[in-house]
Amino acid sequence: MKKSILKSSTSILVLSMILYSCGSTEKTSNPQQPTGINQNFMDKSFNPADNFNRYVNGSWLDKTEIPADRTRWGSFDELRKNTDDDVMVILKEAISDKTIDPNSDQAKAIYLYKTVLDTVNRNKAGIEPLKPYLAKINAVQNADQLVALLAEMEPEMGLGFFGSYIGADAKNSNKNVVYVGTGSLGLPDRDYYVSNAPDSKEKREKYVLHVAKMLQFMGDSEVVAKDNAQKILALETKMSTATLDRVERRDRRKTYNPMAFADLQKLAPTVKWEAYFTAVGIGKVDSLVVSQPKYIQAIETVLKENQVADWKAYMQWTALRSSAGLLSTAIENANFEFYGKTLTGAVKQRPAEERALATVNGRLGEALGKLYVAKKFPPEAKAKAQAMIANVMQAFDNRINNLPWMTKATKENAKNKLNKFRVKIGYPDKWKDYSALEVKAPEQGGTYFENSRMYARWSHKKNIEKMGKPVDKEEWGMSPQTVNAYFSPTNNEIVFPAAILQPPFYNYKADEAVNYGGIGAVIGHEISHGFDDSGSRYNADGNLVNWWSEDDLKQFTTLGSALADQYSALEPLPGIFVDGKFTLGENIGDLGGVNAAYDGLQIYLKANGNPGLIDKFTPEQRFFISWATIWRSKMRDEAIKNQVKTDSHSPGMYRAYVPLQNVEAFYKAFNIQPQNGMYLAPDKRVKIW
Incomplete structure (x- = not known):
């Protein structure tokens, strides 16, 4: 959901993922059986049919304060912080490893990290490194x-x-x-x-x-x-x-x-x-x-x-x-x-070590990624994610077949595009080659400024070398330790780095209803980006070629306008409104994603059996609770003002429930009636994919 991960990419998560805890099942009462729903975060004094976000996240919202060095805080931010902590441990272990090859990619990551933290020499140099450029x-x-x-x-x-x-x-x-x-x-x-x-x-x-x-x-x-x-x-x-x-x-x-x-x-x-x-x-x-x-x-x-x-x-x-x-x-x-x-609206900067790690992740992410996946990404997680993706893809295919507003010819084009999706999970098959990149440690006379210039020149050269060559579709736009996912329209691919496919966000040992409401909906979201108002302009081969009939495109545009109107009515701060047209692609992604993931869960339950109630919730209820847990978040006022201008995602508090108001299964799961706050009249509900 975040634009320009690559020059032509759409990624999903700017706000939140899931923090799961273990709980007992109604059938086994086994405290070791993970359910994925932390009921301590819920506020059951609210009726889910009236205020679903408060019902699912109310206690968390009341008790949680945004850390001083953050402008927002939510499930995703917690997970990202935990992942950064894991990567920091891996990096420091590498720093302590006296046997590490000084010419290796990992060594270069260490050198860069050290120069970022070398504030003594940075302060001594002051503005001097920039002066030759200013003179020019x-x-x-x-x-x-x-x-x-x-x-x-x-x-x-x-x-x-x-x-x-x-x-x-x-x-x-x-x-x-x-x-x-x-x-x-x-x-x-x-x-x-x-x-x-x-x-x-x-x-x-x-x-x-x-x-x-x-x-x-x-x-x-x-x-x-x-x-x-x-x-x-x-x-x-x-x-x-x-x-x-x-x-x-x-x-x-x-x-x-x-x-x-x-x-x-x-x-x-x-x-x-x-x-x-x-x-x-x-x-x-x-x-x-x-x-x-x-x-x-x-x-x-x-x-x-x-x-x-x-x-x-x-x-x-x-x-x-x-x-x-x-x-x-x-x-x-x-x-x-x-x-x-x-x-x-940030109160203070993040700790220097965190900022230094962010620099290394941004520039030499795959160098650390090799170490990260070896320690943190079990093969079982990938295998189960692949099965889930297959179910959500099948569900999306079924939904295309059943669209009442789309003609047969356009449906076939849509299904062809879906069937040609490339799926990348975990980490690249071919790691990025940093051998030509020079990075110097402080003890070698290296500085953060000069290492940054050398990285920029190396990156520019790598880009120029693409001229006259075919597009490398094996290249990744995110490192494995990135808690995010994306869709690339020109590659017609969905990509899920390892960090988003692990506990506590995604637990391959946990209840499938919760997993489908979490990572399953992320999968559905990325699939839906191929069919949102922007991604749908690309055909099955990733080319900007129209594959719609004129009438079908009019229908699609009308439905998109109705969804945009829903979001444009949202007012997170007095006089500050969500821009429904600007956020339309992400909102279509959320709506299509939750629908496809829900149907994917039904495919799974049909094949594997329904476990029934867990923590007194049906699988359908657990699915929607999990979805709302994904988007629990708090933001500073200035961050909200900035987001509605610059970010194509709607604020997280709306993502927790607004898409669900358009989903029929949500009404059935929580018995939502016309007098309830979550109720949206049937003729106002938008169904696109």
């Missing part, structure tokens, strides 16, 4: 020099305006092509720049103050820094205004604009594109894809205006902002004041 920026005198510098710096430090990369062609998913994308902005979404809503205006004002404060680390006087901060906001606003809004960006048809090289040159004639592509290492380009042509035209205008001082201020700020976490703790902490506290 300051030397720019015209547009040609600006573009030349962008090309020179792209392999290790993007300076904004625009960028390029190699990725799968959306209409020929086996082929890699050149993409030209938008530049970097300091605020996380267009809405912060263009909206006059109170929160956006407030954040803009605080952003200018923050930029002015940060620029003084580079030696600017307070007066000059304030003036440059205003110039930066003005330039970024001009650039942002030319971009697609958050709903438009979800429509791949609008961001897929193939053109000949000559047409790009006409779009922005001031840029010497041939020289640019040569300098970044791509070489001669005959055709390419421009994500947002209107934006490139706006950059042409910016270059023609020739406001060189404004360009420099923007590039210096972009360089400082992207490097703030690599420099002194004073710079890092000042950056956190805005991006952590102001934007998302």
Whole structure:
């Protein structure tokens, strides 16, 4: 559910997973039999038919405080913290291992980790590591020099305006092509720049103050820094205004604009594109894809205006902002004041060791992943997950067959796409090769800043090497220790890293009703992403090709609009509403996922027998309770404001029950009647997949 895990991916979990405890069954009263439902988190003073989230999660909500170093807290956050603790133990064991090969991938992970924590040398260096880059920026005198510098710096430090990369062609998913994308902005979404809503205006004002404060680390006087901060906001606003809004960006048809090289040159004639592509290492380009042509035209205008001082201020700020976490703790902490506290409401930073581990996981995740799966991922978990996936896939196939609004021809196309799904579980068959990556330990003179630059150059080179080669569909977009999952439309694949397929989130020894309500619904969610309003635009081969009849597509769009309207009515804070159109893909994923997982459970029970009541709950009740447990969460107000602008997921408290209000089996499981709070009139319930 989180976008851009890869350039063309959709992942599920931004909020929560499940923490399970053991309990007794009605049949055996065996305290060792795991059920997966912690009844201590429930508040049974509430009627589940009136307030299902409070019934399932009420006690947890009342007793839980968001940790000071978090902006939200829920089942997923707890699980991720536990997983990070496991990986930290593995990393420290590797650090203590005197026999480890100093040239191994694991050693490189250790070296990077140590340099992140080497704050003594980071503080001693201060802003010095950035000064050579700032000097190059300051030397720019015209547009040609600006573009030349962008090309020179792209392999290790993007300076904004625009960028390029190699990725799968959306209409020929086996082929890699050149993409030209938008530049970097300091605020996380267009809405912060263009909206006059109170929160956006407030954040803009605080952003200018923050930029002015940060620029003084580079030696600017307070007066000059304030003036440059205003110039930066003005330039970024001009650039942002030319971009697609958050709903438009979800429509791949609008961001897929193939053109000949000559047409790009006409779009922005001031840029010497041939020289640019040569300098970044791509070489001669005959055709390419421009994500947002209107934006490139706006950059042409910016270059023609020739406001060189404004360009420099923007590039210096972009360089400082992207490097703030690599420099002194004073710079890092000042950056956190805005991006952590102001934007998302965090009270304090996470511990330094946790931040260092996050860096290693992000850059050398598969190096640690090899060690992680050996210790934490039993083969039994994978085997049982495969069986569950097969049942949920079968259920989705059955649901396609039974759709009343879809014609036979379109159903066959949908089933063909489903049958061609690739499924990846646990970890890659072929691990990432880090042999060409150089990382130096502190005792070797290595620094966090320089190791980051070397990683950026290595990553850029790996990307450029894809040019002219077929797409590697064995590549993973997440490391095994990532508590998440994703769907890739161009690969037509669903991917489940090991960390999401283990206790306590998923217990292969536990009650299947709870597992289907948890990981089963995650599986269903990822399958449904192939058929949401965005994923459904790709065919069985992962190509952006329409496979719908005109009438069926109209029906699908109408149903999606009805679901979007449900969510757009939700108001998590006064005057702050969920954007149903922006979150539509994830909401379709939730609705389709819970339906397919429920039907998958019925397939399992038919084949293996119904265990009956456990903890006085039927399998169907346990399934829905498990689903709501997944999405228990608390968020700080500023985090909610930021999420509705920038995150395509609805807040977790709504995911716990809103999809269920559209599911007939939910009404039967808890005897929900018209007078109950959870009741939605039949004609208001949305059934898509």
